[in-house]
Amino acid sequence: MQAAIYTRNGDPDVLTWGTVSDPAIGPTGVLVKVAYVSIEGGDLISRRMTPPANGPHVVGYQAAGTVVAIGEQVTRVAVGQKVCAFHWFGSHAELFAVDQRHAFPLPDGIDMAMASTVPTTFGTAHDALFEFAGLQPGETVLVQGAAGGVGIAAVQLAAQAGARVIATASGAGRSARLAEYGAAETIDHAAESIAERCLALTDGKGVDMVMDIAGGRAMAELMRAIRYRGRYLMVGIASGESTCLDFTDMVTKSLTCHGTLFGREMGTPRGQAIVEDLLRQMAAGAIRMPIDRVFPLSEAAAAHRYAEQAHPFGRVLMAA
Numbered sequence: 001m002q003a004a005i006y007t008r009n010g011d012p013d014v015l016t017w018g019t020v021s022d023p024a025i026g027p028t029g030v031l032v033k034v035a036y037v038s039i040e041g042g043d044l045i046s047r048r049m050t051p052p053a054n055g056p057h058v059v060g061y062q063a064a065g066t067v068v069a070i071g072e073q074v075t076r077v078a079v080g081q082k083v084c085a086f087h088w089f090g091s092h093a094e095l096f097a098v099d100q101r102h103a104f105p106l107p108d109g110i111d112m113a114m115a116s117t118v119p120t121t122f123g124t125a126h127d128a129l130f131e132f133a134g135l136q137p138g139e140t141v142l143v144q145g146a147a148g149g150v151g152i153a154a155v156q157l158a159a160q161a162g163a164r165v166i167a168t169a170s171g172a173g174r175s176a177r178l179a180e181y182g183a184a185e186t187i188d189h190a191a192e193s194i195a196e197r198c199l200a201l202t203d204g205k206g207v208d209m210v211m212d213i214a215g216g217r218a219m220a221e222l223m224r225a226i227r228y229r230g231r232y233l234m235v236g237i238a239s240g241e242s243t244c245l246d247f248t249d250m251v252t253k254s255l256t257c258h259g260t261l262f263g264r265e266m267g268t269p270r271g272q273a274i275v276e277d278l279l280r281q282m283a284a285g286a287i288r289m290p291i292d293r294v295f296p297l298s299e300a301a302a303a304h305r306y307a308e309q310a311h312p313f314g315r316v317l318m319a320a
C-alpha cells in the first residue's frame with residue numbers, strides 16, 4: 001500500500017509518500033480502507049518525538065473508511081461497513097489496521113469526513129470533563145486551547161451540559177468563532193491575560209475548573225484563574241512546552257488535579273458507549289466539528305505543516 005512514512009523524527013518534511021507492506025490483522029483485527037484521516041494534535045507530537053521502531057513508520061491515530069477485511073473472531077463490524085477507527089499508529093495510509101474494540105460503525109446520515117474526528121476529539125473531551133473531572137451544570141470551566149479538535153469538542157459538550165464556558169484561542173477572530181460553538185466568553189490568549197479576564201468574569205472568585213489542552217508557560221496564569229478548591233484537568237500539551245505543576249499553587253488553593261488518556265478507555269464497554277453515542281449525536285446534528293481544510297493523503301507533509309503552523313480552526317483532514 002501507499003502511506004505517509006517517516007524514518008526519523010522532525011519537522012513535517014520528514015514525511016514522505018512511499019510504499020510499505022499492507023498491515024496484517026490478527027483474529028480480532030479490522031482492516032479499514034481509509035477515506036479520511038483526521039490529523040490529531042497527538043499525531044504532530046508523535047511525528048516530532050516518537051522514534052520509529054524499525055524502518056519506515058506510519059504515524060496517525062484516527063481515520064474513517066470502509067472495512068475490507070476482518071479477523072475470524074470479529075463481531076463488532078462486518079466487511080463493507082463504514083467505520084471510524086482508532087489505533088496508536090498507522091492511520092496515514094491507504095489501509096489502517098485496528099482492533100475491533102476501536103472500530104465504530106457509522107450511523108446513517110453522518111458525514112464521513114466529520115465522523116473521522118469523533119473518537120479522540122469528542123471522546124476525549126467527554127471523558128475528561130464528565131468521568132474524570134465531574135463537571136456539573138452551572139459550573140464555570142475555562143478551556144485553554146479551545147480552537148483545536150479536542151477544544152471545540154469540549155466547548156460544545158460543556159455548554160450543552162449547562163456549564164458556563166470560557167474559551168481561549170489565539171487571534172480575536174478565532175476566539176470569537178468559539179461563541180458559535182457555545183462559549184459564553186472568549187479570550188485571545190496571545191493578547192490578553194487569561195487570569196485577569198477569568199477573575200473579572202467570576203467576580204474575583206475564579207473558575208471552577210480549567211481544562212488545559214496546551215500546557216506550557218501559561219500554567220501560572222491558569223493557576224491564578226482557578227478558584228479555591230477548584231479542579232485542574234490536564235489533557236494535552238499542544239504548546240509543545242514542558243509543563244509542571246507548582247506545589248505552592250496546588251497546596252495554597254487546595255486544588256484537585258486530574259489527568260486522563262482516553263485512548264486507554266475507548267475500547268472498554270464504557271468508552272465504546274460514549275463514542276457510539278457521540279456518533280449518533282453528530283448524525284442528528286447536535287454536535288459538529290469544523291473542517292478547516294482537506295489535503296490529499298499523498299501531501300501529508302503539507303497537511304502536517306498547515307495543522308502545526310497555520311492555526312486552523314477545528315480539524316485538518318487528509319482524503320485518501
Ligand SMILES: NC(=O)c1ccc[n+]([C@@H]2O[C@H](COP(=O)([O-])OP(=O)(O)OC[C@H]3O[C@@H](n4cnc5c(N)ncnc54)[C@H](OP(=O)(O)O)[C@@H]3O)[C@@H](O)[C@H]2O)c1
Nearest residue numbers: 041042145147148149150169170214236237238239261262
Ligand atoms: N489526554 C488525552 O486522552 C488526549 C486525547 C487527544 C489529544 N490529546 C492531546 O491534546 C492536545 C491537543 O490535541 P488536539 O487534537 O486538540 O490538537 P489541535 O487540534 O492541534 O489543537 C491544539 C490547540 O492548542 C492551542 N495551543 C497551542 N499552543 C498553545 C499555547 N501556547 N497556549 C494556548 N493554546 C495553545 C492551539 O490554539 P491556538 O492556535 O489558538 O494557539 C490549538 O488550537 C495534544 O497535546 C494532544 O496530544 C490528549
